[in-house]
Amino acid sequence: MDTLKNLLVPGSNALQDTLKLVVIGGAVETARRSAYTGWNTFVDSFFLTATFMQDDYPYDWVMHWLSKQPAWSRAREFEITTRNADSSRASVKTPTDQELEEDEEFGLADDDERLVHGRRKRKVALTPSADTTHNIYYRGHWLRITRASPRDHSGRGELKISVVARNNAIIKKLVLQAKHEYEQDMEHRGMSSGGWRWNGARQKRPMSSIILEPGVKDMLLTDAKDFLRSEEWYAERGIPFRRGYLLHGVPGSGKTSLIHALAGELGLDIYVVSLNMKGMSDNTLANLMGRIPQRCILLLEDLDAAFTRGTSRDTKSTGAPTAKTAAETKADDPNTLSLSGLLNSLDGVAAAEGRILFATTNHIERLDPALSRPGRMDVWVDFKNASRWQAEEIFKNFFPCKRPEDEPKPEDAETEAKPENKRRCRDTRALVPRLDAEEIAELAKRFAQHIPEDEMSVASLQGYLLKNKTRPRECVDEVADWIIKERDTKARLKREKEEKERLEKEEAEEKEKKEKEEKEKKEKEEKREKRKKEKEEKLEKERKLKQEEAKNARRQSRTSSVTPSTSASTTGTTNSAATTDSETSDDESDAATTKTDTTKSAETQTTEASGTKWVNVKSPSNGVAPTTGILEAIADLKI
Template sequence: MSAPLMIAQQVFSAFAGPKQNDFIQCINATLSDTNGTMANMPAMGVPTSFPTDLPSLIGLVASFSALREWLKIILFGGFLETLRRLAFHFYYKTYNSFFITARFEEEDTSYNWMMVWLSTRPEWKKARDVQISTRTFNLNREAVMIEGEDDDPSALMNESRQLALLPSTSSVNSVWYKGRWMRVSRTTREGYYGHREETLELCILSWDTSILNQLLIDAKKAYLAAQQNNISIFVSDSNNSWRHIASRPKRPLKSIVLDPGIKDRLIDDAQDFLASKRWYSSRGIPFRRGYLLYGAPGSGKTSIIHSLAGELGLDVYVISLSRSGLDDTGLSELISELPEKCIALMEDIDAAFSQTLNRDAEPEVEPKPTPNGPPHRPSTSKISLSGLLNALDGVGAQEGRILFATTNKYESLDSALCRPGRMDIHIEFKLASKYQAQELYKCFYLPDSEGEGIISPLEARNKKANKHGGSDSGYSSDEETKRLSTPKSSGRHTPPRLSAEKIEEMSREFADTIPEREFSMASLQGFLMGYKIHPFEAVKDVGGWIERERAEMAAKAKAKEANAQGKLSAPSSPVSVTQDIPSHKITVEVDGL
């Protein structure tokens, strides 16, 4: 018992006053008693034993005046702190009731709306603390150009990145919108993997919440108006979320050269699908449409998708099946988060798998070394065909989207992937025909606008008569004729003025030289790119280019054959391959009711 009493002695001595000396002496006497009893303790009006019950202990503690004073201070201080917190709580609550606060995260599309809208506000012209940025927020440069920049005729200024004024992250800016005062601030924080994340905060002095809706609508309209000539490109990140990476100018359909009927068939079918939501719903058919574009590389599969996206006014969401770490669950999550009206693009759908598409994912086996080199690494994709099929038309598949899939190996695709409901329309892209070669030539050398670069037949005849029997080269002057003999240069020079009749004649001559279905449209375009302002040289040199291309292809085929024979461990019988190259064909399959 001596140990607890010694502890009590130390505790009570800290709070002891003059009146508690007798109690301290009592404890000391108890500790010095050799018999361990309290019988000889003098009765001095203090307790003769240590209290054992709670009420007595509380009464004992309350008998110390110093402790009572400290308790009063603690209770009074706590009461004051509670009042202070309540006062600030009601103050901020009352203050914030006069404001409407909205926050925009950088990863959200609405952040771009507001930043573009703020960059065009007249208040930034007078702001004293702004941030200078070259970000265009996925728009054309005119949308965020600062005042006076477009007046500079310097080519260096016009070709460089444009400047924009943005709210500074170190200050609070004021903006007026429809008679309401608005406070604008930007904050930054460190996100995952050191990525900096920005947040835009707007505080509008108003009780009417409809003012925020009007602001969002105006900002969205201004953004879409500035983006009317662009299409947005989205890709998936490592967190299986869609991220806006770029905007690309719309490509006119007339710049895509295909065999007759293909472009019209695609655009008419896509427009009919987008306008038939009620028809699909009333008949219980999933509101989805799929297109499979297959054929030779460089034949225009991706180009027509780009052009259709601009014609339909839809954004493009690129789904990369070969992305490292993407599995069936992640693919289903990505497709389910697609917006209702968009184009989902799966390029080279066969290349995501190391072999022909199977119902199940391939087992992970160690690659075997090849006779002439290291082993070929298998695909890192974890997607099985079953997972792909469920993502396309499963329960969680998004409706309203248009799916485009491209492949160079149509035969390697599973029939389940190509069936109606998943890929409704199949279009085969072959190598360039003579018709395509002629149209491509005219696309290069016809002027961009009507009347530009073209001379009328009457003017052409007058020019011919003025030359006194000279040959009609199609050029409008002797100066242009001299330009023909000059070496090819960059596109800084203007092309010669040719009559429409002359361009038609030269395009037929160019097309007659091109063999049917032997070269891709990409290779023909690459050849003509070297003759952008030299149409006569293009017709003259195309024959030599064909011979060089054939020689190069023959050398590659010979090297490939030699490489294949070296890899064979045993001789095998030769296999003859016959290539049938018909014209473009369209197979239309409609999902039954």
């Protein structure tokens, strides 16, 4: 308590010392911060800093380039994660990525041993941690790279690269190199939400691995390169800067493989659109087309299948589906894409320019002529089954000739002989026997002689060669038996298909017959009910008409009856009473008359008074008064 009082007493030494400490401490902290800010400003004046946002393409380019740098993989701070190409566009597998596999520790190299419960084991990757700085040497400059994690709910991270340089030329070179290395057959797929999903990167496929008829590959490659260089030529002539290729033919003939090889050769991304995708509509397709960059390949796979499964179209155009098929499709599939919507997306006012369009189909006869006309599909290429020349070239591609550098070195043989390396050194290339050029040519010729012309697809030949990739001689010896088995399999599948179609046809006919019988039965029942109702209405109408006729007849009979004068005095009172009773009982007489009219259609009953006796007189149904003879007979009876 005394110490506190001493501090608060004015003029005390303790208070002065405290104030001095506060002032000196504040001055030191201010000087430190000023020096730190000044130093950073001085250093930053020599640095160029480029920022790349995660939702932009340059971010993917640079991340792909960084993943191939050894210094990036040697980071002291890293994250352990499982790679998934679908979850991130920047997750590109490269040979320099550090991966943890059980093979490295236990020496498992066989494909069968890499499977767990029938599935390939997931690899664990090591990537540098976020919010850390890494230094990479590039073209005489040290790059300071910082990858920042997302700061808000948008999920967008960023990448910053700083370099000591006078201008931004080094940054431009880095971005261009990263873009060039990134554009090695990248593939994107459209989503029903109207956006693009990165589907992974594939290894660049050499054009030499595509075996087509002579001249086809060169023609397509030359035409595509010429198109990409002709933007100004198109603009000067007012022609839309677009190019379309239609690849049609039998399945398994190499259409999609050729597109991937061309994309790798031209360095373009591939954007794949599935027209029969669930939820595809005109607006979705328009949104997808609006987000396509200029230099890319747009791939429409199986164009014919889209129009037979999920795409609605005008029934006036050729090849329109039946009303039943359209109704079933509309009920079962929410796909509402129309032919006009597809055409507008391809070459409408808002269609993207600068892209190369590839469309594939197995049945060109099913396409609407509006789709395949020039201007939309400029170049048509027909793909057929493999010829003997193609079979020979495919065999040579699978089994290359022996080269001098393929000879095993003594140190390599000693390394492979070690027990701990036997399992790890099982490489398919090491198991393939290296044959000289003459033997390979002879085997390829023999192989091609057994292949029937234009009967086997390229995919089936590749499948057979893959099964025998380490047995070139046995592959040739067994190809004849394989051809027989393939023919038997095709014949069996054809019979099964025909039987299935026959059963489906019979079932459809039986269903149609049953529906027809039910329809006829229903129509007959409706007609029977209609006739019955009409008959009842007719009888009701006749009954009412007879009632009216009977009433009119009674009235006329009463007014036209003649009473003799001799009996007037004796019967006057009786006639008057009868008349009164007759008039007051009209309703009862009507009911009795109706009952009588149903049995006697042409006559009605009336009653005439004669003294104390009553005589029944028949009168015509038309209400005509009795004749004179009848009246005289009545008078005689009265007498």
